[in-house]
Amino acid sequence: MEFTTADLCDRFHGTHPLQIAEPLFRTFGAVSRFHGRITTLKVFEDNVLIRETVAQKADGRVLVIDGGASHRCALLGGNLARLAADNGWQGIIVYGCVRDSVELGTVPIGIRALHTHPLKSHQRGGGDKDCLITFASVNFRSDHYLYADEDGIVVAEEKLI
Numbered sequence: 001m002e003f004t005t006a007d008l009c010d011r012f013h014g015t016h017p018l019q020i021a022e023p024l025f026r027t028f029g030a031v032s033r034f035h036g037r038i039t040t041l042k043v044f045e046d047n048v049l050i051r052e053t054v055a056q057k058a059d060g061r062v063l064v065i066d067g068g069a070s071h072r073c074a075l076l077g078g079n080l081a082r083l084a085a086d087n088g089w090q091g092i093i094v095y096g097c098v099r100d101s102v103e104l105g106t107v108p109i110g111i112r113a114l115h116t117h118p119l120k121s122h123q124r125g126g127g128d129k130d131c132l133i134t135f136a137s138v139n140f141r142s143d144h145y146l147y148a149d150e151d152g153i154v155v156a157e158e159k160l161i
């Protein structure tokens with residue numbers, strides 16, 4: 001499917017309850033444009049739940065992770081990105097940091113994150129799945145739809161195209 005977030009804004013902003021993320025994110029991964037139904041996660045400096053989630057078949061979904069904007073470690077690197085791509089995840093939005101940024105550029109998945117950090121996260125477990133998460137002035141809910149490209153990130157309650 002061809003889309004651009006600019007076209008989606010032109011067509012749907014004002015008539016549909018579109019949410020447009022503040023431009024806080026850097027782009028990683030080999031895919032710059034992606035879309036899909038959202039799965040949400042909330043974790044803090046711990047990626048056990050992320051690993052469990054990307055190990056499951058995604059059927060074209062996008063994983064949105066509220067990492068509390070931590071700039072003290074990375075929630076995701078090359079291994080988890082590759083696992084996610086292999087299981088059909090279309091993209092991952094990280095409100096936090098990633099690592100292995102050069103390797104991420106070779107993995108066929110779209111990734112947005114605030115920054116890079118070389119330290120891995122804790123492995124204690126914990127966090128929440130399919131909860132409401134809010135960052136970049138957007139409320140993200142599981143099963144809503146996310147569209148991302150080189151211009152930004154747009155979220156809608158229903159499939160736009």
Ligand SMILES: O=C([O-])CC(=O)C(=O)O
Nearest residue numbers: 076077078079080081120
């Ligand atoms: O394994 C981790 O904790 C994160 C990471 O570096 C990777 O996904 O490659």
